[in-house]
Amino acid sequence: MTTFVSYTTKPGDRWDLIAYRMYGDATRYGPIVDANRAFYVRDPLVSILAVLPPGLTLKIPVLDPPAAANGPPWRAQP
Numbered sequence: 001m002t003t004f005v006s007y008t009t010k011p012g013d014r015w016d017l018i019a020y021r022m023y024g025d026a027t028r029y030g031p032i033v034d035a036n037r038a039f040y041v042r043d044p045l046v047s048i049l050a051v052l053p054p055g056l057t058l059k060i061p062v063l064d065p066p067a068a069a070n071g072p073p074w075r076a077q078p
Contacts, residue, residue, distance in 0.1 A: 004035065004059040011054045018052075022060050035059045 007018060019029035036058045 002035075003062040005062060007058045007060045009052045009054050009056040009058065013052045013054070014050070015052070018058070018060070023063060028063065031061045031063060032058065035061050 005022075007022065009018070015029040015033055016026040019032055020026040022032070039052070039056055039058065
């Protein structure tokens with residue numbers, strides 16, 4: 001079962017910016033878009049690049065961190 005948190009859009013928000021804010025990775029916008037299909041139009045290229053209006057309440061899926069969350073081995077802390 002997927003857990004969600006709520007997020008209210010701010011002026012200038014886009015799907016990728018919300019993903020960066022929530023997950024720390026702008027490329028992980030897919031689950032957010034999938035959970036909020038009612039807020040985007042049929043043309044995904046246009047809608048994903050579009051700026052969202054402020055005041056929308058979106059469902060943000062709680063995701064496991066990506067496998068490489070700690071970065072490459074040479075950046076590991078001793």
